[in-house]
Amino acid sequence: MSAAAQPRHRELGLTDREYELILAGLGREPSDVELAMLSLMWSEHCAYKHSKKLLRRLPTEGPHVLVGPGENAGAVDVGDGLAIAFKVESHNHPSAVEPFQGAATGVGGILRDIFAIGARPIAVLDSLRFGEVADSQRSRYLLEHAVAGIGHYGNSIGVPTVGGEIYFEPSYEQNCLINAMAVGMARHERLTSAAAAGIGNRLILFGALTGRDGIGGASVLASAELGEGDAAKRPTVQIGDPFAEKKLMECSLELLERELLASLQDLGAAGLTSAASEMASKGAVGLDLDISRVPLREADMEPFEIMVSESQERMLCVVEPDRVEAVLAVCEHWDILATVIGEVTAQPVFRILRGEQLLGELPVALLVDDCPLYDLEPQAPSAPLYRGGDQRIATDATPAQALLGLLASANISSRRAVFEQYDPVVQSRTVRRPEQADAAVLALPVLDARSAAGSQPIPAIAISIDGNGRRVAVDPRAGAAEAVYECAANLACTGAQPLGLTNCLNFGNPEKPHVAWQLSEAIDGLAAACRELDVPVVGGNVSLYNESPDGPILPTPVVGMVGRLPDARHAGRLGFAAAGDRIALVGHFNPRRDGSELAKLQGSAPAGALPAKDVAALRETHRLVREGVRSGVLHSAHDIAEGGIAVALAECAIAGGIGARVRLPDGLDLFGEDLGTAFIVTGSEQALAGMTLIGEVGGEALELEGVLNVPLSELAAAHDSGLPALLR
Amino acid sequence: MRARVLIRPKAGILDPQGQAVERALPALGFSGVANVHVGRLVELDVDDASQLPGMCERLLANPLIEDYEIIEGVAAHS
């Protein structure tokens, strides 16, 4: 359909009813700039119109919560006056178009959310989903470029990328998922709000020039007038400049450290429009913004383009008039362009000016609060969401063949080829990097000669990110809950107690009843698991309409969790530690094949629900492992996840570089899964008293008595070469 | 035939490399420089020059963010 064929508000994604609400709220027709601003602020991305009501089901309070959902990132108290801020965000659609820049700017965007609230970013994690790499050239391309983009941004800005996860399923073929999580640290008093405050205070835009980047939907406002020769006026892909953001980050943190700012906000989706109107809304004030002062990369930009540009590496702050000089001086020190572009006003109205000329005048509430929120119409689908895939492991494979096949498979093989492209150690606090433990561990205080020599504990945090869309598809409620359990289990393996979590809800079109059902069930599952484990949700992100002509993606809630451990010196490891250590299986383990990796690789469609969990037992198991690791009596700990107990044992052996001899309890399914419930731990015989002893560490092979006996070198080769072989 | 492909950031696309060079030059005493852009150069021998546009579209350039220009029949550089 051509641009002229339907009313402009529809071209901009507003329904007729929404447009009527706008007319009623405004009492007149909006101008071009106003319409562009409103259409973006009323978009799913900014208004959460299909998810906000559901998100209210998530528990958001807890004794450690310092900042809950609503600010740029949530934050929890980790003691000693320190706060940890964190959030996960998606950049799925830009990455499907241009994976390198899409992923890079995804990292850049989530980092800005962290330093916008006053925290210094100390870690990045990524959660990636692609189509089946073994079959898809496109998925290999997307993976390679997305990983390079994440590395490019994180490595260049000096924030370690300490963890992540990748899954491959056919449903992500056309719609890959690129979620990035960032974690920051601040002293409590440094945490900053985005709320604009102080009538007469100045609004300063600092950072990169404003160009036509990512103008997206609003570009239809120009398209009517765009001729063939006007290619230059078309919106462009956002390009990330980590060098610019490095300076912007240092500059922002210095401005806050010197207490020069009344508030600070990053520019993300919908650029100046969303950043400024949200600052005004939070502060219950108005703003006058003069677009003629906004420094531009291209001279001939239209007012609406300036207001909705998504050029990266920009921040907005509110400053008292007598501090403006000082702010500009700090910006100059960091080689950062900074310009006063407006002022805080008493009337809660956002006025857009070009010099003296008034281009737009919108009530802040109309922009930020008045978009209608929709009730979904969930309906359970009649057919299963996941119908199984191609067979890649023979159904009559021997246990040894199945184990080697799993270790080399796309979803289980070593991620080394990916994480070697990320710097995990910059900032000198990484105590556990990828493949050393189930969660990343970062020391909080500076590590120096004194900490090394002293006997004082070195408090640390552990971070994990998880979410298995296939299991959520099998059973949305239980699958989403499993993501929470598994993150908590990962933390337990390092000795950490969960403090809070963030989540990114990647789903299809919520206007479709079965997608609405997935979303609603998954949120209920998340909420229940959070309550069961006492982990509040402090923030997150929702990415809907992840669809292709083949249908929606698997429902993919991704959970990022942060916990605390009292002493980094006792952070757990997953690898077997020493010959002679006893091995125990802990937990109320109820493994099932349905929905497991082996079932997938053997081409069988999952039937029924995921295993029911005994939550009291699960909590107790996590506590036991956590305490055992903290006290040092456990020499290693690893949760049993995808691939079941056989894969978990192999991973412990590979990571430790030492074999084991194990006798499994009768009737235990070698490859069944029950995520988050059970662990392989090692220690002395006394340390493991009361646990189910299953074997002993030692030798050059993994032997499961009467079942299989495979040399360690063969296990390691399968695990290490799996992904590179698929990528070739 | 030896051919040369010049690949440059599309107009309007952020070019941080070009900016960095432009800002560095005055400090070295070079003035009167503007509009610096940094791109890529690919030189190759091709049997069939009609394949060049396809190669550019599919591999050498990223048409979403880069323009390319094909120069056929340049002198060989050893």
Place this chain on the structure above:
Amino acid sequence: MRARVLIRPKAGILDPQGQAVERALPALGFSGVANVHVGRLVELDVDDASQLPGMCERLLANPLIEDYEIIEGVAAHS
């Protein structure tokens, strides 16, 4: 004046980028390609073209590993 600087790896120095392109092309169905090299392109407006060799020597190229070629007076690309 708009000028163009072509910077290429010196002969004899391993050029893995050129090799990667050369290896990738046949898989995309392009044959008969050889001797691929990947370098850098710098385009800029200069008031005084006599400054160009100095800029190349000091900043734009590293003469130890790269050769450069200056092309003066090219048409402007918007």
Place this chain on the structure above:
Amino acid sequence: MKFGVIRFPGTCDDVDAQLAAGRVGDAELLWHRDRDLRGVDAVIVPGGFSYGDYLRAGAIARFAPVMSQVIEFAHAGGLVFGICNGFQILCEAGLLPGALLVNDHLKFVFRQVNLDVVDADTAFTRSCPPRLSIPVKHTTGRYYSPTPVQVVLRYSAGENPNGSQDDIAGVINAEGNVFGMMPHPEHAVDPLTGSSDGLRMFESIRASVEARVGAGA
């Protein structure tokens, strides 16, 4: 003794280098616009992406105002230690021979590698054991020199992460006072974060500075 750690816009491992050097002496950061080295006894040009590594790694940083001071300091015999991006900058500045090229596999690589100390008789390696475990992390680490150079560190057999000529990981100038290496010893100074082998290099520098002072140099 006092180390000075140079910070350019885009430098990432400056604080890490300062912390590492701080374990054996005093260490302070120097800003790229500084025009004096504040009396430091040794200069560290740390890792990261100075000026975004745009154009060529290290190409723009070498012209920063502070670099003229570093060059003067080096010509006067002062100890200058370039790590990763710092090594690239010192090569670009002509203080060290050779150049760093993009890795043969074209990707960024982070890896804990073993290094053979092939010359323990330098101001930077005198306290080092024959083998060190230290991480590398770079995209442009393939060392190349058309002329013979004094090699101090090599990647142990089979561990070359970037295709560098003759497995070279670190080289020193003819005068023995300017040294550059691609691996990051500042990220190997505490067993808690993986290894403390890198600390030996900072200790070597301190010992060398103290020996000079002792000798009245």
